[in-house]
Structure formats: structure tokens, C-alpha cells
Amino acid sequence: MxxxxxxxxxxxxxxxxxxxxxxxxxxxxxxxxxxxxxxIREIRFGAGVDWSxxxxxxxxxxxxxxxxxxxxxxxxxxxxxxxxxxxxxxxLLAHPSxxxxxxxVRAVEVVVDxxxxxxxxxxxxxxxxxxxxxxxxxxxxxxxxxxxxxAFAAAAHVVEGIYQTGAQEHVYLxxxxxxxxxxxxxxxxxxxxxxxxxxxxxxxxxxCYALGRPAERVRVIQAPTGGGFGGKEEFPSGVAIHAAxxxxxxxxxxxxxxxxxxxxxxxxxxxxxxxxxxxAFDAGGNLLAQDVxxxxxxxxxxxxxxxxxxxxVIHAAGPYxxxxxxxxxxxxxxxxxxxxxxxxFGAPQTLFACERHMDRCARVLGLEPAELRRRNLLRDGDxxxxxxxxxxxxxxEALLDRALKLAGWEAKRTAHRSWNAEQPFRRRxxxxxxxFHGAGFTGAGEVxxxxxxxxxxxxxxxxxxxxxxxxxxxxxxxxxxxIAAARLGLxxxxxxxxxxxxxxxxxxxxxxxxxxxxxxGRLVEKACDDLRRRLxxxxxxxxxxxxxxxxxxxxxHPGEEPVxxxxxxxxxxxxxxxEHYRGDAYGTYGWAAYVAxxxxxxxxxxxxxxxxxxxxxxxxxxxETLARGQIQGGVxxxxxxxxxxxxxxxxxxxxxxxLTNYVIPTSEDVPxxxxxxxxxxxxxxxxxxxxxGELPMDGPAPAIAxxxxxxxGVDPCAIPLTPERLMALVEGEDEAPVAGAx
Amino acid sequence: MAPAQAMATMSEPxxxxxxxxxxxxxxxxxPRLLLSDFLRHELGLTGTHVGCEHGVCGACTVxxxxxxxxxxxxxxxxxxxxEVTTVEGLAAGDGLHPLxxxxxREHALQCGFCTPGFLLTLVPFLEENPxxxxxxxxxxxxxxxxRCTGYQNIVAAVKRAARERxxxx
Numbered sequence: 001m002x003x004x005x006x007x008x009x010x011x012x013x014x015x016x017x018x019x020x021x022x023x024x025x026x027x028x029x030x031x032x033x034x035x036x037x038x039x040i041r042e043i044r045f046g047a048g049v050d051w052s053x054x055x056x057x058x059x060x061x062x063x064x065x066x067x068x069x070x071x072x073x074x075x076x077x078x079x080x081x082x083x084x085x086x087x088x089x090x091x092l093l094a095h096p097s098x099x100x101x102x103x104x105v106r107a108v109e110v111v112v113d114x115x116x117x118x119x120x121x122x123x124x125x126x127x128x129x130x131x132x133x134x135x136x137x138x139x140x141x142x143x144x145x146x147x148x149x150x151a152f153a154a155a156a157h158v159v160e161g162i163y164q165t166g167a168q169e170h171v172y173l174x175x176x177x178x179x180x181x182x183x184x185x186x187x188x189x190x191x192x193x194x195x196x197x198x199x200x201x202x203x204x205x206x207x208c209y210a211l212g213r214p215a216e217r218v219r220v221i222q223a224p225t226g227g228g229f230g231g232k233e234e235f236p237s238g239v240a241i242h243a244a245x246x247x248x249x250x251x252x253x254x255x256x257x258x259x260x261x262x263x264x265x266x267x268x269x270x271x272x273x274x275x276x277x278x279x280a281f282d283a284g285g286n287l288l289a290q291d292v293x294x295x296x297x298x299x300x301x302x303x304x305x306x307x308x309x310x311x312x313v314i315h316a317a318g319p320y321x322x323x324x325x326x327x328x329x330x331x332x333x334x335x336x337x338x339x340x341x342x343x344x345f346g347a348p349q350t351l352f353a354c355e356r357h358m359d360r361c362a363r364v365l366g367l368e369p370a371e372l373r374r375r376n377l378l379r380d381g382d383x384x385x386x387x388x389x390x391x392x393x394x395x396x397e398a399l400l401d402r403a404l405k406l407a408g409w410e411a412k413r414t415a416h417r418s419w420n421a422e423q424p425f426r427r428r429x430x431x432x433x434x435x436f437h438g439a440g441f442t443g444a445g446e447v448x449x450x451x452x453x454x455x456x457x458x459x460x461x462x463x464x465x466x467x468x469x470x471x472x473x474x475x476x477x478x479x480x481x482x483i484a485a486a487r488l489g490l491x492x493x494x495x496x497x498x499x500x501x502x503x504x505x506x507x508x509x510x511x512x513x514x515x516x517x518x519x520x521g522r523l524v525e526k527a528c529d530d531l532r533r534r535l536x537x538x539x540x541x542x543x544x545x546x547x548x549x550x551x552x553x554x555x556x557h558p559g560e561e562p563v564x565x566x567x568x569x570x571x572x573x574x575x576x577x578x579e580h581y582r583g584d585a586y587g588t589y590g591w592a593a594y595v596a597x598x599x600x601x602x603x604x605x606x607x608x609x610x611x612x613x614x615x616x617x618x619x620x621x622x623x624e625t626l627a628r629g630q631i632q633g634g635v636x637x638x639x640x641x642x643x644x645x646x647x648x649x650x651x652x653x654x655x656x657x658x659l660t661n662y663v664i665p666t667s668e669d670v671p672x673x674x675x676x677x678x679x680x681x682x683x684x685x686x687x688x689x690x691x692x693g694e695l696p697m698d699g700p701a702p703a704i705a706x707x708x709x710x711x712x713g714v715d716p717c718a719i720p721l722t723p724e725r726l727m728a729l730v731e732g733e734d735e736a737p738v739a740g741a742x
Numbered sequence: 743m744a745p746a747q748a749m750a751t752m753s754e755p756x757x758x759x760x761x762x763x764x765x766x767x768x769x770x771x772x773p774r775l776l777l778s779d780f781l782r783h784e785l786g787l788t789g790t791h792v793g794c795e796h797g798v799c800g801a802c803t804v805x806x807x808x809x810x811x812x813x814x815x816x817x818x819x820x821x822x823x824x825e826v827t828t829v830e831g832l833a834a835g836d837g838l839h840p841l842x843x844x845x846x847r848e849h850a851l852q853c854g855f856c857t858p859g860f861l862l863t864l865v866p867f868l869e870e871n872p873x874x875x876x877x878x879x880x881x882x883x884x885x886x887x888x889r890c891t892g893y894q895n896i897v898a899a900v901k902r903a904a905r906e907r908x909x910x911x
Contacts, residue, residue: 010838011832171887227853473890629891633852636892667879667883667893668881672897
């Protein structure tokens with residue numbers, strides 16, 4: 001099916017939040033903490049601003065709990081006394097003139113008495129740095145399988161390594177933004193927020209909590225969203241509360257749109273990571289034991305770190321058969337902007353370590369990287385680190401072979417040898433990664449979410465799909481149209497996709513975790529089936545019969561509409577033990593093998609990816625154009641993380657918070673991405689689909705680092721592999737430190 | 743003139759006349775008003791997006807007398823007496839410009855925020871270079887950032903637009 005989104009975007013008519021008219025409204029702005037940690041002594045309102053005409057909101061204006069509701073109630077809506085990171089929101093201002101507002105923000109001085117901050121998450125905190133529990137650890141997780149110590153004692157080879165990844169900024173092209181206004185009076189007054197977001201019901205719940213309002217007095221509507229990548233999963237809740245607080249105080253609409261520099265400095269980042277591997281093999285190159293320690297830099301507040309850590313540790317052992325596994329993970333506090341959701345959600349970090357380590361192991365064992373993986377990849381009947389039995393019929397070795405063949409691995413290896421010998425300054429290399437990505441929420445997450453979707457029959461015979469799933473470029477509207485049309489035997493034009501509006505759509509869960517097509521899409525199918533049942537139309541009846549039955553219903557029940565509902569039920573036979581981290585961590589996994597070819601310039605130490613092959617099994621591909629788009633975009637975002645994107649952090653603040661010096665890939669920095677799918681329908685996903693959006697973030701970084709290792713004979717263990725870091729590595733100096741909150 | 747008087751003169755509204763998408767607009771604007779803000783807030787042409795406010799991302803690209811410029815880097819007063827084309831003025835009538843059509847056919851956009859800037863960068867590029875190579879296309883696109891697509895389908899759309907232009911009678 002051709003994509004339904006896009007026409008308005010091509011003609012400039014798509015109304016992103018900054019484009020929405022708001023007559024008589026005010027612009028909002030945020031005053032932020034200047035220091036990474038301390039107590040607010042005083043807030044000074046400077047000269048040159050008529051403060052009487054400025055709306056000013058602080059923590060005392062929060063009518064409910066001064067908390068941005070998520071997992072743990074630790075992050076304030078507005079700092080009250082204590083600040084824990086630079087750029088933490090302290091005060092809100094609103095005024096009709098944006099120019100005056102900017103001047104006013106500069107005229108406010110937040111005077112903070114400093115306290116000792118944690119600026120490096122890898123160092124154990126001193127007593128005066130403790131801010132959470134007795135050790136600043138937000139979350140600990142453990143996975144245990146078999147007898148690791150006994151396996152190490154009997155090993156033929158033991159290989160160790162430490163791997164690190166840096167923070168990453170999402171750089172969605174549209175910055176964060178919300179428009180808030182009030183409708184109705186007194187007891188019936190409703191706070192309405194429309195803006196850029198992935199998860200309307202997260203925003204709704206957070207607004208109810210902070211504003212102290214019942215659900216029916218808060219309404220959240222998603223505006224067309226200019227990219228998210230996880231950056232608009234939890235962060236928009238705070239922006240929405242801020243806009244709403246200003247609108248409540250001003251009694252007028254308020255629009256709060258971040259400028260790029262503010263967005264980059266003050267919003268969540270991908271968790272930096274430190275991962276240690278110790279791995280035991282038998283003489284035949286078979287894995288005997290994996291001992292893995294994972295540390296994530298969570299930033300100043302808990303946000304989603306427990307679940308990011310969860311996905312991280314579950315993916316840490318890779319897609320391999322290993323009888324004995326010990327994984328210890330912890331997410332720790334640092335006085336930096338909180339880390340949050342970012343495409344891949346912990347898995348890219350631990351899979352970087354795992355796949356880079358596998359190449360190091362191959363070298364120690366004297367095996368080809370592909371051969372070591374071939375010997376150890378999960379086969380049907382094997383179990384993962386959590387003991388989940390994999391039995392889906394996917395041939396993971398064939399996936400690897402397909403990637404090697406597509407990449408021309410053998411021929412290129414040979415060609416590189418002579419090329420590298422002839423070239424004075426340039427070297428080429430090949431690297432691969434085999435990996436997996438759990439689709440949907442981790443563990444019992446989907447059961448707790450208890451998502452619902454509705455499909456309603458409209459008076460004109462069309463149907464309306466009502467979910468909270470948001471479109472932010474990935475093609476949700478097209479996919480849901482496709483799913484509903486196929487299920488009901490309708491043409492695409494007969495399917496309407498409702499705008500995500502909490503006053504109109506049920507809570508189908510957040511648009512995250514690669515769950516939209518697979519899980520919410522399946523709920524849409526169930527809702528279609530339920531609609532048929534309510535209409536008395538059999539499953540095999542053609543679309544014309546469905547349309548006729550909808551029209552007949554409206555004739556017989558004036559003012560009522562037939563609504564089918566789909567509710568989440570876990571696939572049969574899924575068991576997860578949250579306490580011991582044992583069992584079926586995900587309903588299913590996407591599987592992949594990626595190959596990168598790089599060229600390194602020894603004069604500049606610039607690494608260029610010159611070819612990239614991405615082979616994956618993601619169940620049934622529902623729309624190949626959209627699916628390829630997800631893979632290509634994800635791989636390029638991961639190339640940025642691997643090579644270019646480095647946060648420069650000083651005194652706990654991001655100093656390169658501009659697109660001039662935080663560099664993301666341009667069209668000249670990346671090659672065409674060669675994408676191939678192997679299809680193996682997943683029986684519990686919509687039309688056989690598995691999740692796809694995050695998978696392409698996992699494999700590129702280790703494949704690229706492995707290719708650099710191949711090209712230069714060095715052992716890069718930290719990304720981004722910037723020229724500075726690579727030079728230090730080649731010239732035998734210590735690798736430049738990876739930015740945590742340093 | 744004393745500095746204070748100079749400041750006052752500098753911030754007094756200036757009358758400008760700009761032709762945007764074929765329509766003449768006369769407005770009094772602050773001298774430091776950016777062209778992007780003028781288009782978006784004065785004229786309500788919100789298809790010109792502001793992604794970074796300092797000329798890196800290219801989302802705000804418009805045509806000034808046919809040449810691609812970043813509307814966040816020039817003042818509205820600099821457009822006085824000139825012609826501006828924005829994404830809203832690209833297509834004649836209700837249809838799509840061939841480049842817009844090529845973007846649609848090749849799935850060259852995802853979130854769409856960067857799209858107007860890419861389109862307006864490419865219009866003069868294809869006029870000057872009607873049969874570009876892949877390398878030339880990638881070079882031409884390298885001043886515009888896209889975080890969703892990986893650029894591949896944008897390159898394909900440019901190739902399609904060039905091909906169809908060559909085949910057109």
C-alpha cells in the first residue's frame with residue numbers, strides 16, 4: 001500500500017506545534033539551574049524587565065505533587081530548594097513577546113550554594129556525593145544461569161575486555177514543544193495540551209498527577225511530531241506540565257517551544273555505558289561461560305533507567321548459546337541531565353560490548369569472526385541467558401551467511417589485503433555483528449500496560465481506528481490502515497485513523513519499544529474481529545457486508561456507533577519471573593547480521609563507512625518501503641553514535657549544544673545502506689509482524705568498530721570512535737575518556 | 743548620532759515590500775526580525791520550519807530571487823524588494839511540484855520536518871544540474887540534516903525527479 005502520510009508534509013501544511021495559531025496567547029520559557037548540584041539560595045529578578053507584566057511560575061504553583069510521574073517519584077516539575085543538574089528547570093516565564101521573554105530569562109539569576117556533584121559515574125561516590133540510597137545506585141539487576149565459576153575453572157580460553165559508549169542526543173529535527181489552554185469553567189474546566197510527543201497517555205497521567213486533577217479534566221492531543229527516537233517518550237511530560245502551569249496562572253493559552261540549544265542541553269540523552277566481559281571457551285571455540293558487568297550512567301533522576309537497564313542486561317550476553325551466564329547490572333546517579341529513552345533502550349550499549357568482545361575473542365582463539373559466531377549462535381531448542389527457549393524456526397546461521405554473501409566478505413577480505421599493502425595512507429577493513437532485539441515491552445510490561453484499541457463503524461460506513469499510537473515518521477497511519485483494511489475487507493479509503501486524543505482514543509500504550517505494528521496492530525486486528533462480531537458479520541464476509549452492517553446499525557441505533565475492542569492478552573506459554581529475571585523476557589525477538597566496510601585515513605584518522613549490509617528477520621514485513629526506511633534511518637543514526645556524535649561535557653553541562661559542533665551524519669557521511677529481509681511470520685503479531693524500529697540501532701556500532709579493528713589491527717573499545725580517540729589508540733596513548741558526566 | 747539615538751533608530755520598524763510566492767506583502771518590521779520569523783509569524787507561512795536557528799540544519803531554506811538561502815540567517819529587511827519562494831509556493835495550483843511528487847513516490851520523508859528545506863535546496867540545484875550523479879546529489883544534500891531517512895530515499899527522489907524531467911516532452 002502507498003503511504004498515507006506525507007502530502008501535508010510535502011506542501012508545508014502539516015501543523016507541527018510551533019505552527020499552531022494561538023490567538024491572544026503567551027509564549028513560555030524556562031529558567032534553569034546554572035550548577036550541577038546545590039541548594040537554591042535566592043532567585044534574583046534583574047533590572048530592565050517589567051516583571052509586573054510577566055507571568056512567573058515556580059514550584060509553589062504546582063497544584064498537585066511536584067513530581068514528573070514516571071517510575072519513581074524523584075524528579076520535580078520545578079526545582080524546590082535543591083538542584084541536581086545543570087539546566088534543571090527552576091522557574092517558568094510567559095509573555096506575549098518572545099523578544100522580551102528572552103531578555104527576561106537572561107535577567108533572572110538563580111543563586112545556588114554548590115554541593116559536591118558526581119561528575120563521573122564510573123567512580124565510587126564519596127559520602128558527600130551520595131544523593132540516592134547509600135550508594136547512588138538507582139537500580140540493580142542480576143541474571144544467573146548455570147555455574148559460572150566452575151565453567152571458568154574448566155575453560156581452555158578466558159578472554160576479558162572493557163567496553164564503553166558515550167551519551168547521544170536524539171536530534172529529532174523538530175524541538176520539544178507544547179501548547180496548553182483551558183476549556184470550560186470552574187469544576188468543568190479542562191486543561192488541554194497539544195504538542196510533540198510519542199505517548200499521549202504518559203503525558204496525560206503526568207499532568208493529572210502534577211496538577212492534582214482527575215483524568216476527565218485533562219486532555220492530551222498529539223500534534224504532528226517531527227521525530228522522536230525515544231526523546232519524546234518521557235521528556236514531553238515535563239514540557240506539557242510546564243505549559244499547563246503557565247496557562248493556568250495566565251488564564252490564557254501558552255506555547256512552550258524549545259530552541260535547539262536549549263533542547264540539546266536540557267533534554268534526555270542515551271545512557272553512557274561501561275561494560276566488562278569475562279568469557280570462557282572450550283578448546284573447540286564453544287562458549288562455556290559469560291560473566292558480564294553492566295554500568296549505565298543514569299544522570300540525575302531515575303526516569304526510565306530501571307527499564308533501560310533491564311533491556312540492557314537481557315541483551316548483554318548476545319544471541320548465543322551459553323550454559324553458564326552471570327550478568328550484573330546497575331544504573332547509577334550522576335549530576336547530569338537525566339538519561340532517558342533512546343531507540344534501542346539499553347540494548348545498543350550492551351550489544352556493542354558483546355559484539356566487539358566476540359571479535360576480540362575470535363582473535364584470541366585464532367578463529368574467523370564469522371566462524372566463532374557460527375559455532376555459538378542460538379539454534380532452535382537453545383535457551384537465552386534468562387533461560388528463554390528459542391524455537392521459532394529462524395535459521396540464524398543462514399542469516400549470517402546471507403549477510404556475508406551480500407557483503408562479498410571473502411572477496412573483499414582478499415582485495416583489502418592487497419589494497420592496504422599498496423595504499424600509503426588509507427586502510428580498509430570489514431566488520432560484522434550478529435545480534436537480536438526483544439520486540440515489545442520487557443518481561444511482564446505488556447501485561448501491566450493492558451492496552452486497548454478500538455475500531456468504530458461510522459455512519460457513512462467507514463471505520464475509524466482509535467489508538468493512542470502516534471505517527472512521528474515511521475508510518476503508523478499507513479500500517480494501521482493496511483491492517484484494518486485487510487481484516488475487514490475494505491479499501492484503504494474506507495479506513496480513518498483517529499488523531500491520538502485522550503478524549504477520544506483508548507489507552508493502547510506508548511509508541512515505544514518497537515511495539516506499534518506488532519502489538520498495537522494486533523489489537524487493531526482483534527478490534528476489527530470484535531466489530532464484526534457486534535455487527536453480526538462473519539469473519540469471512542466481504543467488506544461490502546461489513547459496510548452494509550455498519551450503515552444498518554446506525555439506522556437502527558441512532559446516535560450510537562458500533563465499537564469493536566481489542567485487549568492485550570499475553571501469547572500462550574509466556575512465563576516471566578520478574579524477581580529472578582528468568583524466563584521469557586520477550587514474546588519474540590528480531591534477529592540480524594550486519595556487515596560494515598570502512599576506510600580509515602591515517603593522516604586524519606577519519607573513519608568512513610563505505611559499504612553497509614543489513615540483513616534481518618523481523619517476522620512478516622508489512623510494508624517493505626516503510627520497513628526499509630526504518631532500517632536505513634536507524635543504521636545511519638547508529639553510524640552517528642559510532643563515529644561522530646560526542647557530547648562535550650564540562651562542569652556537568654553539555655557545551656557543544658549546537659548542531660555546528662554536535663555533528664550528526666549528513667548525506668556525504670554515509671553510504672547507501674543495503675537492506676535485506678528474511679521473513680518468518682510471528683503468529684502473535686499483526687499479520688505476522690515483529691518489532692522493527694529499534695533493531696537497526698543495535699548492530700552498526702560494533703560492526704564498524706570491528707571493521708576498524710580489521711583495518712588497522714587495533715582494538716577499539718570505546719565509541720564514538722572520533723579521530724582523536726582513534727589517534728590515541730593507534731599511537732599507543734590511553735584512549736580519550738568517554739563522556740559520561742565528566 | 744549618540745549611541746542611544748542610534749539604538750533607537752535601529753530598533754524602529756522599517757517598511758518593507760516582499761513578494762512571497764507571487765504575492766506582494768508590505769509590512770513594517772523590526773530591523774532584526776529574521777526572515778524565517780517574518781514568514782512564519784507575520785505571514786503565517788509555517789511550512790518554513792526552524793530546526794536550529796543558526797543555519798546548520800537547513801530546514802528553513804527558502805528561495806530568494808531563485809537562490810536557496812537559510813531564512814534563519816537573514817533579516818526580513820534584507821528581502822525588501824525581492825522575491826521569496828517557500829514550500830507553500832512550490833506547486834502550481836493544487837497539484838504537486840515534480841520534486842514533491844518524486845519525494846512522495848520514493849518515500850523520501852518520514853517525520854517531514856526537514857522536508858521543505860530539502861525541497862527548496864533541490865529546486866535550484868536541479869535547474870543548474872539537471873542530470874546529477876549520486877555523488878553530486880549527496881554533496882548538494884549535505885547542507886540539510888535529516889534524522890529519519892538515512893538520506894537514501896532522498897537521493898532516489900532526486901534521481902527520479904531528474905529522470906522524469908529529462909523524459910518530459
